[in-house]
Amino acid sequence: MKQAFIYTDDKSQKFWIIDSASSDIMVNFGKLGTAGRFQITEYDDEAECQKAADKLIAQKTKKGYKPAPDFNFIDRLYFDVEDYGPHRKTSHPHFVQYLTDDLYYDCGDEEVPFGSDEGSDTLYELAQAFRKNNNLDTLTFPQKMICEYWGMDYLPPQADQTAESIEELCKHQEIEVYQSDKVIIATAFGSIKITGRLKPELQQLALLAIQRLDILAQLRGWCTEDGLSEISRQMIDDLRRFAIEAKGFSN
Template sequence: MKRAFIYKDEKSHKFWWIDYSGCDFAVNYGKFNSIGKFEIKDFDTEEECLKQAEKLIHSKEKKGYVEDANFDFMHRIYIDSEEYGLHPKTSHPRFTEHFTEELYYDCVDEEAPFGSDEGSDTLDSLEETIRKNPKLNFLDYPKYLIEHDWGMEYIPVESLDPEVVKKLASKKEMDMTQSDMVTYATAFGQIKITGRLSPKLQEQGVKAIKRLALLWGNGLTEIQNRMIDDLLSFPIGKD
């Protein structure tokens, strides 16, 4: 359950919302119209979680916060808690609604969007950058991250012909692997953070997964097929 509250007086205008269910809750708070700070807390039982959530809500109301039934949860930026990491409650509602498999919150599986070191670092970098630049151009970000921050060469997917990929990999396999992992992590990251996806980045993300499968030489795995299907079926153009 999500509930949002607003505090406003002559000196300040703040928001605070909580999303609680099961054995954990997330809170997001800060100056109104800011991204704010995200926190996650978990408990041994659902009863304890509910008790602590209601206690926090009561505390906010005593301080003068007023519930806002029309709070816009959709047009917001969502960033994981630094202390907790990947979590559905600190992901955009469109992401959690569409990407339901556990793999999207897996931080150890190399194939998962954010499971590899490259994928995890990409998401961390995206979240850090978007705090400074809410109008971040996600489409150009893979090239920027690879070349500006990591000092490697970004290799876009220009062909999925196995022979062409094999020939290029003989010279630049590491750069290609890094490029592919960062590209599809950025595509998923854009949705996780903003609830939107650039059509071009959708296309590039799918191609990156397919080329990585060619690089690894085992064909598309179950996880890779799942990611491709989910990326392609994500609604493009939502406001």
């Protein structure tokens, strides 16, 4: 149901994209070569939604927009609409394809990538950074987020971490450990959500961050599960699957 249209004249080259699947419409528009603006409108049912979509398409074609069946939906950035938060229609196609669970659009569960305050803030700031720089270095972004934006210490997880080493580190810097892990995880999933790509080094760092948070939760009695939680296992499995099945999308 996603369709792209192009308008060109002597003064401008513009695109207009519409995705009217289900009962809401997403439109993305702007100058060719940019991410453009995203808007979402909800309708009572699919029939009303499709009627509205047909009307919008008719209006655009009347203005001179032409269908672009070969439009490149992959090599571009995707940004959420602020009033709606994480949404499938404002996510990169690779994110929608490989990370299918609803937890990736959840804004209320502290354990999911964008559900905590740290995760939500990270996704927002990551999007702003990508709008300014298409070639943003996502591997160094967590440190910038924590040190420059928040003025706190960045404590990334280590490959040789143990329950004992994590306990020792958390005696004096538990908040920094927690925030570092949350920001790393949100940056990894946010990178896929916005760009459809994930640096292998960031993927490995995110896996370690998920594991460290689970160990910390067990040490503090925040959970009763023995080993990784169900959500943590899901995130780890999806990150690993993305790395294997989407090899061409790592950068």
